[in-house]
Amino acid sequence: xxxxxxALSHGSRHPKAAGGIDKLVARTSDLTGAYGxxxxxxxxxxxLVDATLHLREHxxxxxxxxxxxxxxxxxxxxxxxxxxxxxxxxxxxELHPAPGLGTGGDILQQLARRLNKDIAxxxxxxxxxxxxxxxxxxxxxxxxxxxxxxADATGFQTSxxxxxxxxxxxxxxxxxxxxxxxxxxxPRIHLLPLFVTDGLLLDAANAALPEIMHTTGSYITSSVxxxxxxxxxxxxxxxxxxxxxxxxxxxxxxxx
Numbered sequence: 738x739x740x741x742x743x744a745l746s747h748g749s750r751h752p753k754a755a756g757g758i759d760k761l762v763a764r765t766s767d768l769t770g771a772y773g774x775x776x777x778x779x780x781x782x783x784x785l786v787d788a789t790l791h792l793r794e795h796x797x798x799x800x801x802x803x804x805x806x807x808x809x810x811x812x813x814x815x816x817x818x819x820x821x822x823x824x825x826x827x828x829x830x831e832l833h834p835a836p837g838l839g840t841g842g843d844i845l846q847q848l849a850r851r852l853n854k855d856i857a858x859x860x861x862x863x864x865x866x867x868x869x870x871x872x873x874x875x876x877x878x879x880x881x882x883x884x885x886x887x888a889d890a891t892g893f894q895t896s897x898x899x900x901x902x903x904x905x906x907x908x909x910x911x912x913x914x915x916x917x918x919x920x921x922x923x924p925r926i927h928l929l930p931l932f933v934t935d936g937l938l939l940d941a942a943n944a945a946l947p948e949i950m951h952t953t954g955s956y957i958t959s960s961v962x963x964x965x966x967x968x969x970x971x972x973x974x975x976x977x978x979x980x981x982x983x984x985x986x987x988x989x990x991x992x993x
Contacts, residue, residue: 740769740770740771740772740800740801740979741771741772741773741774741792741795741797741799741800741801742765742766742769742771742772742773742774742800742801742802742803742975743773743774743775743776743785743788743789743792743800743801743802743803743832744758744761744762744765744773744774744775744776744803744805744971745776745777745778745785745802745803745804745805745817745820746758746775746776746777746778746781746805746933746934747777747778747779747780747805747806747812748777748778748779748780748781749780749781749934749935749936749937750780750937751934751935751936751937751940753934753935754780754781754934754935754936755775755777755781755782757933757934757935757962757964757965758775758777758781758805758933758934759775760964760965761805761933761934761964761965761967761968761971762774762775763965764965764968765803765968765971765972765975767968768968768969768972769972769975769976769979771801771975771979772792772795772797774788774791774792774800775788776788778812778816778817778820784820784824785802785820785821785823785824786820786823786824786827786828788824789824789825789827789828789830789832790827790828792828792830793828793829793830797830798829798830798831799830799831799832799833799982800830800831800832800833801832801833801834801835801975801978801979801982802817802821802832802833802834802835803835803971803974803975804817804834804835804836804837804838805837805838805933805967806837806838807837807838807839807840807844807868807879807880807931808837808839808840808868808871808873808876808877808879808880809837809873809875809876809879810871810872810873810876811871811872811873813837817834818834821834833978833982835974835975835978838933838967838970839879840879840880840882840883843969843970843973844883844931844970845883845886845887845890847963847966847967847969847970848866848883848887848929848931848963849887849890849891850966851929851960851963851966852864852887852891852893852927852929852960853891855927855958855960856893856927856958860925861893861925862893862923862925862926862927862958863893863894863895863896863919863922863923863925863926863927864884864887864888864891864893864894864895864896864926864927864929865895865896865897865898865916865919865926865927865928865929866880866883866884866887866895866896866897866898866929866931867898867899867900867928867929867930867931867932867939867942868880868897868898868899868900868930868931868932869899869900869901869931869932869936869938870899870900870901870903870904870905870909870911871899871901871903871904871907872903872904872906872907873907874907874908877897877899877904877907877909880897880899880931881897883931884896884897893927896910896919897909897910898910898911898915898916898919898928899911899912899915900912900938900939900941900942901938913941913942913945913949916928916942916945916946916949917949917952917953920949920950920953920955920957921953921955923955924954924955924956925955925956925957926955926956926957926958927957927958927959927960928942928943928946928957928958928959928960929959929960930959930960930961930962930963931963932962932963933962933963933964933967934962934964935962936962939962942959943959946959
């Protein structure tokens with residue numbers, strides 16, 4: 738095992754969140770044969786600095802960094818480069834950053850699979866793609882476009898709902914009030930989280946469902962986060978990145 742990667746999550750105060758990331762890392766490692774390590778931007782440990790120090794202690798001098806972020810919002814554009822620089826400086830480990838999870842075809846495929854698994858044949862709910870949200874309009878729009886493509890791929894009617902007020906200030910439907918509005922318009926809803934793992938924002942939405950169903954008459958079900966199934970997204974990317982790095986190293990002239 739001569740390759741290493743770090744999966745960098747945002748982090749959460751949810752007690753099960755870090756364990757969910759660890760499971761994703763373990764499955765990605767199983768699929769690729771690479772040495773895997775979790776890290777978090779905040780709330781959870783280890784930090785990226787500590788994760789790279791751990792890799793250094795285990796004999797690695799470089800690793801691929803896999804940010805577990807769906808959009809190119811503030812965390813991806815600013816926090817990730819900042820902590821990457823800190824980690825490289827502290828550990829001496831060379832980090833090769835990959836793009837975030839994104840909202841491309843492989844993520845679309847994972848969401849479609851989840852719907853096919855969780856929604857009974859013949860059932861036709863309005864599907865709400867539920868994401869954290871951002872004050873960055875472009876980041877939110879990438880999720881909106883993902884929901885539209887999901888409708889095209891599955892035949893379900895879809896819309897988007899964000900969890901945080903930053904998205905609300907940017908003009909998007911958000912929070913439990915947004916969910917109540919959707920429930921008032923649709924007698925059958927399925928909530929589809931664009932979440933890597935458990936989070937307090939998702940818990941809050943699920944906790945609000947009984948009252949929303951009571952007041953609106955809508956019947957609402959929900960899926961769990963994508964979790965370790967995202968290894969099917971990370972593994973091919975990691976293999977391709979490592980192949981590219983190996984080819985690049987092979988082209989470097991060796992001097993004696």
